[in-house]
Amino acid sequence: MTAASPRAPVAGRRELVLVMLRGGLVPLLLVDLVFCTLHVARWLEVLESDLLLLNVDRGAAEWWQYLKASAVAVALAIMSARSRQPVYAAWALVFAYALLDDSLMIHERGGFRLAHFLGFVGAIGLRGQDFGELMVSAFFGVPLIALCWWAHRRSKPLAQSHSLQLLWMFAVLLFFGVVVDMGHVALVSAGIGFRGMNVIEDGGELFAMSLATAYGIGLLRQWGSSMAERQGRTTSTATAKGSTSASTRVMNYDPFDGRSRRLLDPIDPPPDTHPVAVTPAVARQIIDSFVKRGGSAHSAAGATVWVVLAWCKKQGVAYQLIRHSTGELSGFYIEKLR
Template sequence: MEHDGATAHGRLHRTTHTGQHASATDRAGTDALTGAGTDADPGVPARLRDLPGWLFRGQRAVILLLLMTLTADVAFMGLHVWAHYNDDNHMYLVHTDRGHAEFFQYIKFLFLFVLTAYYAVEQRCWQVAMWLFLFVFFLVTDMLRWHEMQGGRIADALGLESAFGLRGQDFGELVYLAVAGLVLGVPLVAGFFWGTRRTKWIYWAFLVPTALLFFAGVVLDQLHMMAITYVPRIRNYMAIAEDGGEMLATSLLIAVALRLTVSGGAPGLPLRRPDGSRAP
């Protein structure tokens, strides 16, 4: 009898342990899908190359929003090409200051700010809130043309002259952006190094499309100016690459910000019920 009791106790212990292990596994799987968890188990992928899977796999809402914004981006690029060859209305050109495409870009920056601020407030995460300063800078400097105004003032103050197909103002803009990058980089660096594993992953997720935005807005911008001087016949293509690249990168930033606050998504009117029968 004692042997049978010990055997039963062993089975009960193993069953309880197995149930606890399964429950922990289920929680870990749920955390990985929803982004929940603790610092020890933050529910985020461990490698940067897993970013596309985290962003898109099973994320219907994110995919649909990204498709809508990318469709609008491509439509504005198409309008640019059409207006360049068939119309004198410069408001359709993607590089026109305060044109139709730029106003859409302003709205996307507002979307990006709202989504990121929502996550930061909801999670009480000051590290993610540090990105808001950069996003406000993107919006304000683009809308008010601060980089052009300050670039001209810096060029006059430092006596910068034209060279390599670039104007003195272009060099002034680079100085302005470098100083702004240093100032805005301080809170971001602080947020990264004093962050958790989860917030560091969020930083990397934001950094990839931000780097694309920087490449389009700074590197391609300077190449565009050089093309105007040396190869004017390709300046229209460079304009599309520069401003179109900024639009696409901003759409990716919005997708990341939405993924932070939303997980999954299901059809609003499914064709079949859970039992397999067709819905009316």
């Protein structure tokens, strides 16, 4: 037991990586790396367009970030609708807000106005506006995280495990977007900032959003595959049940069910036959032979012809009664029609 316990987290991490790879983690990170490279190239003045910088509003990298935030929000919303687990919808709202905050500059504009309205002053290397931005982010962020917690408690264990994975990914995003951002401001205020901080801050946000995007898309693809597989198994099971039911209907011995040893009187015997009474067990043997061979031959007396005909009529099985007479080989043949 002690040797097996440490392996559980490893299996969880392996599954996490597989889900993200399925969601396109590698190409997402490669595109992020391209934008970081373009930023450095512009910084070194190898390229001329400022839109290639990571920290430029409405730049190429920022539009790429908008696309990823939209993708993860939509993927989680679809997951919630299909799985009926509220925690996915809650996280979809979180990433939707992250998209709106970046595109509309909610915390920057709100923080600027709040700082001027309340008269915030700079401290510990941060500007008054920075404190305003933190308050605006907390104003919107705390209710959203509370909503995630509420939805988490009301979701199934599997959805809860996915929620915890999304939590740490969002925490990484906040680390670069808030902690590193504020640290950058403080370093610049202290006169010890360096230009590479933009790559760490904005590049870190790119990579963190790629993790969440790959995970959200991977979850949706995994759920779709599992549902398709489940439907396939259901169809196979239904087909098997249908075949079994059909077989059961064919081998339904009514009106010769039961274990009674009492002789059964002939039921509507055809003319020109000399029917005899049989027990239910004998009748079932005759029917088994008829079904297996697709027909049954009877003597000229036709003593048990009535057994097969009575069973066919009761079960709705099509048949053809043939009377043949070839010298001494006269008799009856009942053919089972397919």
